[in-house]
Amino acid sequence: MKEIPPAYNPQDHEAQIYSIWEKSGAFTPEVPNETPTSAEASERDSGSPSANTAKKPFAISMPPPNVTGKLHIGHALFITIQDIMTRYHRMKGEPTLWLPGTDHAGIATQSVVDKALQKKGTSRRELGREKFVEEVWKWKQQYGDEITRQLRSVGASCDWSRERFTLDEGLSRAVSEAFKRLYDKGLIYQGLRTVNWCPKCHTAIADDEVEYKKETGKFYHIKYGPFTLATARPETKLGDTAVAVHPSDKRYKEMVGKKYMIKGVLGDFEIEVVADNAADPKFGTGAIKVTPAHSLIDFEIAQRHNLPIKQVIDENGRMMQNTGKYAGMKTREAREAIVEDMQKMGLIEKIDENYQHNIAVCYRCGGQIEPIPSKQWFVKMRPLAEKAKKAVESGEVKIVPKRFEKVYFQWMDNIRDWCISRQLWWGHRIPVWYYKQEDQKSKVKNQNDNEKIENPKIYVGTTPPPDPENWIQDEDVLDTWFSSALWPFSTLGWPDEQASDYKYFYPTSVMETGYDILFFWVARMVMMGLELTDKPPFKTVYLHGLVRDEQNRKMSKSLGNVLDPLDVSAKFGTDAMRMALVVGTTAGNDIAVGEGKIKGYRNFSNKLWNIARFVISNIEDGSIQINDLELSKDLKLSKQDEQDIKKFKEIAKKTTEYLDKFQFSRAGEMLYDFTWHEFADKIIEQAKDRLNNGSEEDKRAVLAKLLFILKGILGLLHPFIPFVTEAIWQIIPKTSGESELLISHAWPTYEGED
């Protein structure tokens, strides 16, 4: 008899078990032959069951982590939830695909590599585009595997043979194909518009990549011709071209449509008074100065009233040549200088010192955003949003929890066009070429005033133009989220609609991700999926929350409360960590996790191990044949035995129901409770007497019951705690009908047995 150690030590098992799984091929689903031969077809018609055609496939695309990223507890959470679904459906016999991959993460990766270069005394600009991109690829080769190695250590049973990277050849093809199709439909256009510009990252960013930070600053009330109005940024006054008031504001009724000369620090200038709903009559004096070049709102006002656009700040965040003595100053310096001059001229009425306002910062680098006019590419969102909204309204796409549907609708209703070009080097280069003769300077930005853009002769294609020497490709790359938006289908072979994976697994079953990227990612996937494939890319969206510490604080380095999933799983076991992340949490809500909770589930793993140890040792003590312990055999089960078995079957049924309804916490908690407080504390305790003193026949009956329940529990718990359950499965006596590996075993179900 083999000695089973009295304690379960995860480290003795996990790595080995993972490699057994991986080698077994269990992670890779079988795709049935798409075009069945006539023989196969007739075989199917004749009703002979074929494992893969009988069941519908189940597919999840894994949200791709950043290539250069390091595994954090949030990854561990989504891996756990997705792995639970994957293992559950796989055990149910459905061909199950969980497709992993990584994201090139434009700005993030570029700045990481750039910083590393700067440490070495060089920089991205010094190297030039080509060399720099080579450097980033080297980084990707070197560090890109780290994150996927770490995903394995958390037990992710995903199909590594289908691993993808957003800059792979196939996915890049999908990106340019998508761009071209949208362009041809008029859904992508180029425009000179005021955009959110990050002077630090030196690129435009999308509206939803802007974050707001509270700041206390000065608020200047200035004399402005016949008006008095207030601003926190007097330096933008140099770019003013209008004053806006609300159409219903009686105070200014007679001024609307007239032009006034305004006294300014660089001499007098002319503004027009326009009536626009953007002006709130209740705020301040009800009149606002309009600086179309340096405010997105003002730009929109300018468009509505056909106002001139005057740019005075450049892409480095400095005052431009047309600002006279202020030229070259940073905006903050210029502000002080201008205020001083205005005070001398008596143009300042008063200054509020403690004005609370929000400043726009870049979500990547935290630098202050400087809206400037710039020529960028945009996606026309309205038509896409309408379809995407309908898909959720109709129930074609379900969001769990449901309340996020409202948030989703709100976003869709108030959507603005999406700026997709980025002035970066790392990413998908925009598949647009300009004809050299006509538009050498097509990318010149910062044109003064409202110079119209000449539409250059352009070529949009998935491959370069046939005579490339005459063309020059757009310098910019696409927003990372553009390629992410295609992820559920680009990874399956789209645009090749005949690709077997695409045909078989698309649309995917579930999209599991954090509620924080509902807009960035989920919404855009739905829009792109509907537009490009005519189908929503998934049927259900399951949103999880943020992982917080046990006091419900955000995890941060400065608080020192960051849980490193690799440390945790080394210390308590991956299974314990997984249980801690899943039990006691519900969709869309944040999760509090600390060592105490994880420890509790470490004990649970150990409990389960000892339950098994007890049952196995009792089997091996006797002379009973394993095949004689099957419930189908003639056994003298007591009434109690039958009740216990019935109770267990009820648990199995409920587990299935909970999992089908995405109630992972309830399933996990119920199994925990049953295993420990029912099976161990009652059923096993009561069995002891019969095992020690009962007749052979009675012993056999009890033992058969214990073994039956134990094996069932292992199956039910396997999606949650795959390692211990598999480790136990490896040492438990099995009958000939049972699978060697628990991962490939059938899901415990007893439909129609009673």
Next chain:
RNA sequence: GAUCGUGUAGCUCAGUUGGUUAGAGCGCGUCGUUGACAUCGACGAGGUCACUGGUUCGAGUCCAGUCACGAUCACCA
């Protein structure tokens, strides 16, 4: 400012079609265990389910309002 969410035991949270004495883990108290169990078991204390009102035979659960906290969106007028 708009919208959404949360408020249940000392702490972290479950409680999804309204139905008997409101649950778990951790923590706490008493006792017992070292022949499955880096422990484990038995028993226990602890709750006006934020507050007010309503619907109902019956409300933690549904409705209205109040308070507190949080999030998202909009905003540098």
